[in-house]
Amino acid sequence: xxxxxxRQLDAKLSQLKYFFKTGLWQDIPPExxxxxxxxxxxxxxxxIMGRELAAGELNLRAMSLVFTTLLSLVPLIAVAFSVLKAxxxxxxxxxVLLGLLEPLGERGPEITENIIGFVQNIKVGxxxxxxxxxLFYTIIALVQKIENAFNFVWRVKRSRSITRRFTDYLxxxxxxxxLVFSALGLAATVLNHEVVQSLRGxxxxxxxxxxxxKLLPYVMIILAFTFxxxxxxxxxxKLAPALIGATVAGVLWxxxxxxxxSFVASSSNYTAxxxxxxxxFFFMIWLYLAWFILLTGSQVAFYLQHPKLVKLAGKxxxxxxxxxxxxxxxxxxxxxxxxxxxxxxxxxQELEEQTGLTxxxxxDLLGTLEKGGLLVELxxxxxxxxxxxxxxxxxxxxxxxCLRTTExxxxxxxxxxxxxxxxGLLNAIxxxxxxxxxxxxxxxxxxxxxIS
Numbered sequence: 001x002x003x004x005x006x007r008q009l010d011a012k013l014s015q016l017k018y019f020f021k022t023g024l025w026q027d028i029p030p031e032x033x034x035x036x037x038x039x040x041x042x043x044x045x046x047x048i049m050g051r052e053l054a055a056g057e058l059n060l061r062a063m064s065l066v067f068t069t070l071l072s073l074v075p076l077i078a079v080a081f082s083v084l085k086a087x088x089x090x091x092x093x094x095x096v097l098l099g100l101l102e103p104l105g106e107r108g109p110e111i112t113e114n115i116i117g118f119v120q121n122i123k124v125g126x127x128x129x130x131x132x133x134x135l136f137y138t139i140i141a142l143v144q145k146i147e148n149a150f151n152f153v154w155r156v157k158r159s160r161s162i163t164r165r166f167t168d169y170l171x172x173x174x175x176x177x178x179l180v181f182s183a184l185g186l187a188a189t190v191l192n193h194e195v196v197q198s199l200r201g202x203x204x205x206x207x208x209x210x211x212x213x214k215l216l217p218y219v220m221i222i223l224a225f226t227f228x229x230x231x232x233x234x235x236x237x238k239l240a241p242a243l244i245g246a247t248v249a250g251v252l253w254x255x256x257x258x259x260x261x262s263f264v265a266s267s268s269n270y271t272a273x274x275x276x277x278x279x280x281f282f283f284m285i286w287l288y289l290a291w292f293i294l295l296t297g298s299q300v301a302f303y304l305q306h307p308k309l310v311k312l313a314g315k316x317x318x319x320x321x322x323x324x325x326x327x328x329x330x331x332x333x334x335x336x337x338x339x340x341x342x343x344x345x346x347x348x349q350e351l352e353e354q355t356g357l358t359x360x361x362x363x364d365l366l367g368t369l370e371k372g373g374l375l376v377e378l379x380x381x382x383x384x385x386x387x388x389x390x391x392x393x394x395x396x397x398x399x400x401x402c403l404r405t406t407e408x409x410x411x412x413x414x415x416x417x418x419x420x421x422x423x424g425l426l427n428a429i430x431x432x433x434x435x436x437x438x439x440x441x442x443x444x445x446x447x448x449x450x451i452s
Contacts, residue, residue, distance in 0.1 A: 249297025372402035
């Protein structure tokens with residue numbers, strides 16, 4: 001009896017292992033029930049996310065952001081406070097801070113009071129030009145660190161240019177708080193309007209208004225996360241994946257925040273051990289959890305926007321030598337065609353959408369072609385490339401050679417294999433390809449004069 005039960009258990013475990021290793025990643029037939037498709041995709045993303053979290057990379061990024069946040073928090077709030085004071089809505093900052101630090105329980109108001117006290121003690125006139133410059137540098141360094149973390153999640157190798165950092169970052173720092181607090185004030189005004197108040201006594205409008213009022217803070221959190229996911233990464237993020245990722249992060253924020261509040265409430269032992277340092281201890285833990293939640297939601301958005309990587313079980317997209325040549329030559333052809341037709345060059349994000357490759361893979365190919373002297377990057381806010389030479393002078397054979405030999409080290413000599421006939425065979429293959437390609441130029445290929 002026990003042996004039969006053990007065999008059945010082993011069989012079930014084998015089936016489960018096969019399902020998560022092979023069956024889950026197989027193509028889904030078109031006639032499959034839509035709900036079952038949704039369930040399979042949910043399992044795929046959940047499995048990948050679990051493995052990503054276990055790898056610990058997001059954990060390290062979140063921990064590094066905690067230190068940067070501690071250094072930059074007061075300057076950031078000071079600048080936002082100054083901007084909001086000019087619009088007369090600075091009094092709403094304290095309630096927002098209380099809401100963000102709500103998981104800290106009774107310690108939240110104490111930390112909020114300390115932060116507001118630090119901000120009010122900052123006198124811009126006393127700082128001078130150097131001090132003011134350092135204030136803004138600290139803030140920009142924080143946002144840049146945040147961008148690097150999000151770029152890591154989105155497999156983006158290149159950050160914004162220095163010009164874009166100042167323009168984009170400062171615009172968000174200056175205008176963002178005004179828009180957020182204006183939206184909160186507008187929502188409060190609408191809810192307190194006479195028409196809305198009169199509708200409270202009429203069902204079902206009264207119940208809907210009560211539910212809407214309770215859901216409003218959570219909706220604002222999700223919208224704020226959506227904005228971060230769309231703006232911070234140096235790549236184009238679609239609205240739907242960003243919204244779904246923000247919803248996941250919002251649910252985690254509320255759930256983990258509730259659990260953390262319970263932990264803080266029952267942490268009298270930690271208070272006895274750490275004394276006055278306990279408040280800093282809890283604050284740093286919550287900062288770490290907050291960044292970890294944000295990066296997790298961004299990871300979900302990344303995989304939703306790149307379903308091909310989901311089918312690859314979240315493994316890095318590594319192009320084979322054949323695909324590397326094919327995609328690299330295709331990139332050169334598209335860039336050359338738009339150049340010949342005097343059309344504006346495509347951005348890296350637009351090339352990413354057309355190929356279905358990740359930003360990382362596109363950047364690798366473009367970097368190889370740029371290193372080979374075939375492409376040059378245009379100066380501007382967005383990354384665009386044009387041919388580095390006359391397209392009528394670039395040979396297709398030169399493009400293929402660049403893509404094929406990019407990782408070779410000329411200073412390292414391998415043992416000759418000529419005696420085994422390998423070199424001779426490979427040279428014959430290269431010569432045959434050279435005869436097929438001939439003197440075809442990139443312009444001929446781009447304008448449709450390729451060999452059929």
